[in-house]
Amino acid sequence: MVKIIEATGALVTRFLRYQGEVALLMLETFKALFLGKVRWNLVGQQVVSIGFGSQLVVIVTGAFTGAVFAAQSYFKFSEFGMDSAVGAVVSISMCRELGPVLTGLMVAGRVGASMAAEIGTMKVTEQVDALRAMGVHPVDYLVVPRTIAIMVSMPLLVAEAIGFGMLASHVIVVYGFKVPGAWYMFHVVEHTELIDISIGMIKGFVFSILIVMVSCHQGLAASNGAVGVGKGTTAAVVVSSLALLIFNFFLSLILNYMSPLGSN
Amino acid sequence: MEMSKTISNVPARDAAQKARPCGDGVVGENFFEVSDLKKSIGEQKILQGVDLDIRKGETMVVIGRSGEGKSVFLKHLIGLMDPDSGSILVEGKEIVGLKERQLRDVRRKVGIMFQDGALFDSMTVAENVAFPLMETGIRDRELLLERVGQALDKVELTEHMAKMPINISGGMRKRVALARAIIAEPQCILYDEPTSGLDPVVSESIDRLIRRMQKDLCVTSLVVTHDMNSVFRIADRVAYLREGKIYFLGTAQELRDSKDEYVRSFVEGRPVENVD
Numbered sequence: 001m002v003k004i005i006e007a008t009g010a011l012v013t014r015f016l017r018y019q020g021e022v023a024l025l026m027l028e029t030f031k032a033l034f035l036g037k038v039r040w041n042l043v044g045q046q047v048v049s050i051g052f053g054s055q056l057v058v059i060v061t062g063a064f065t066g067a068v069f070a071a072q073s074y075f076k077f078s079e080f081g082m083d084s085a086v087g088a089v090v091s092i093s094m095c096r097e098l099g100p101v102l103t104g105l106m107v108a109g110r111v112g113a114s115m116a117a118e119i120g121t122m123k124v125t126e127q128v129d130a131l132r133a134m135g136v137h138p139v140d141y142l143v144v145p146r147t148i149a150i151m152v153s154m155p156l157l158v159a160e161a162i163g164f165g166m167l168a169s170h171v172i173v174v175y176g177f178k179v180p181g182a183w184y185m186f187h188v189v190e191h192t193e194l195i196d197i198s199i200g201m202i203k204g205f206v207f208s209i210l211i212v213m214v215s216c217h218q219g220l221a222a223s224n225g226a227v228g229v230g231k232g233t234t235a236a237v238v239v240s241s242l243a244l245l246i247f248n249f250f251l252s253l254i255l256n257y258m259s260p261l262g263s264n
Numbered sequence: 265m266e267m268s269k270t271i272s273n274v275p276a277r278d279a280a281q282k283a284r285p286c287g288d289g290v291v292g293e294n295f296f297e298v299s300d301l302k303k304s305i306g307e308q309k310i311l312q313g314v315d316l317d318i319r320k321g322e323t324m325v326v327i328g329r330s331g332e333g334k335s336v337f338l339k340h341l342i343g344l345m346d347p348d349s350g351s352i353l354v355e356g357k358e359i360v361g362l363k364e365r366q367l368r369d370v371r372r373k374v375g376i377m378f379q380d381g382a383l384f385d386s387m388t389v390a391e392n393v394a395f396p397l398m399e400t401g402i403r404d405r406e407l408l409l410e411r412v413g414q415a416l417d418k419v420e421l422t423e424h425m426a427k428m429p430i431n432i433s434g435g436m437r438k439r440v441a442l443a444r445a446i447i448a449e450p451q452c453i454l455y456d457e458p459t460s461g462l463d464p465v466v467s468e469s470i471d472r473l474i475r476r477m478q479k480d481l482c483v484t485s486l487v488v489t490h491d492m493n494s495v496f497r498i499a500d501r502v503a504y505l506r507e508g509k510i511y512f513l514g515t516a517q518e519l520r521d522s523k524d525e526y527v528r529s530f531v532e533g534r535p536v537e538n539v540d
Contacts, residue, residue: 126382129344133376134396135368 022217028139029147029213036140038148046149050111051156057106058157059164065098066090066165070172074179083173084183088191090169095196096255099162100203101248104211107154108240112215115146116236119219120229128220143216150208158204162197195259203251207244214240294353295320295452295484296341301350302508303336310336311347312508320451323478323485325495325516327530328505334488335379337505338454341486342374343367372400375445379456381437383429389416389440390425396448415443418473435462442470446477452484453477459491471497492531496520504530 073086119142122128128138166188174181218236222228294317301314310333318324328334339345340352343359352359354370362370375396383392393412402408416422419439424432429440438458445453455474459467471494477483489495495502495516502519504512504527512519512527522528529536 121385125385126378126380127384129339130376130378130382130384132344132364132367133342133371133374134399135371136399137364137368 042145043148051153062161062164063168067168067172070169083179087184087188091188091192094162094165095200100158100200103158103161104207104244112211112236112240115215116218117233120222120232123222150212154204154208155201211240297353299351302348321482322500325487325499374452375450376454377441377445381441393443415447455487
């Protein structure tokens with residue numbers, strides 16, 4: 001019994017310590033972001049790497065999610081003669097949930113892993129110490145540019161995923177299942193508000209901070225050579241994905257409270 | 265057992281502080297003053313009360329067996345590691361307890377050459393060497409190229425300027441790291457095993473460069489090494505780190521003449537025998 005309590009206590013302590021470390025990194029990053037020198041050339045490189053480099057992943061994810069969701073909805077809705085309502089369902093789902101969550105998960109996998117691995121390798125090969133030795137704060141050089149780049153890129157990537165999801169669902173439903181295009185579009189426009197797209201982009205913005213903080217923290221905390229970098233990279237993807245899903249639930253509640261679905 | 269120069273009899277703090285010529289200036293003050301420095305990593309006690317002063321303009325060589333904490337000691341000098349206790353003064357300013365951003369001014373006075381180079385993978389050789397200058401705000405491309413060329417010329421690597429670190433040998437990486445350490449002309453340079461893994465000819469040229477930096481620019485140097493040939497070529501003073509403390513402190517000649525069994529065994533590279 002004592003051992004169970006000890007183990008639980010150790011686990012809780014480790015969890016709280018981890019949360020504290022990530023919170024401190026976030027504090028240091030935002031302090032540096034507003035007070036320090038931003039290296040805009042590095043921000044540009046990261047925007048290309050994160051934003052441009054994620055195009056294929058985001059387009060494929062958005063398009064096929066939209067397509068399969070439209071197809072499944074059509075199969076059920078057509079039984080009740082509600083074929084044209086598929087557009088509205090797909091639109092709302094893509095904007096509020098599927099677009100931001102799936103984009104977040106894909107970016108966590110692609111970008112988060114890359115950040116943790118790159119910074120982790122720099123850490124274990126003393127490159128981070130070399131930066132520090134030259135009077136360059138690792139947060140300023142490594143974390144701030146990535147933070148700005150992902151905060152700019154993620155909302156746009158989410159919007160892109162939503163757009164391609166909508167386009168794919170239109171193609172499937174209108175050209176594949178022969179639902180009248182005008183009716184389909186009427187329902188999409190009728191039921192989709194600007195706030196729905198905004199909610200998706202707000203979620204994307206919040207997820208971007210989660211991904212960059214968790215991943216950079218894992219990188220900066222890496223130790224024990226290649227094994228440590230591997231573990232850090234895995235942890236970056238797992239932790240940021242889980243955090244993203246948990247945050248999404250609470251964000252959905254909060255954002256839905258602020259702008260209830262169907263209130264407009 | 266002769267202990268005339270072991271630290272138990274001649275503490276670093278009491279060592280003679282004679283002024284001696286260095287370039288155009290005169291040295292005598294301390295660049296670093298380390299007192300009772302202690303550091304443990306996990307259960308292992310690495311540093312157990314290191315006392316050592318490093319005078320301005322001198323070349324101090326720290327020797328010791330692998331795992332004795334030489335590199336750990338070196339990293340403490342510019343705040344890359346935090347000690348458990350003790351004091352480190354850099355030009356009279358206490359650095360223990362300072363935050364990362366508060367250490368910037370101290371670090372900009374000191375260049376460091378890491379054991380494996382620690383070059384940035386994402387940059388070319390030239391970009392790596394230019395990095396310290398760019399961080400001081402120099403953006404003039406021609407000036408940067410000129411200074412990078414000069415620094416790389418000193419380590420005989422000008423023709424490899426455009427290569428990525430991954431495409432050059434380990435020895436070359438060390439020399440690039442040396443060029444990066446000296447380009448901003450710091451007041452002090454820390455060398456972590458500068459000649460390990462290098463062929464004898466390059467090792468000798470690195471040693472000559474270390475001496476030249478000291479003579480021409482009056483740079484304070486702290487060299488951590490196992491290479492006894494190097495020690496006798498470059499050292500003004502030698503500190504032997506043993507069991508977490510400075511066991512011997514003296515000139516290279518005093519090291520050579522020492523009768524202490526531990527010192528002799530290290531210098532001669534043989535196991536210790538008949539020690540009480």
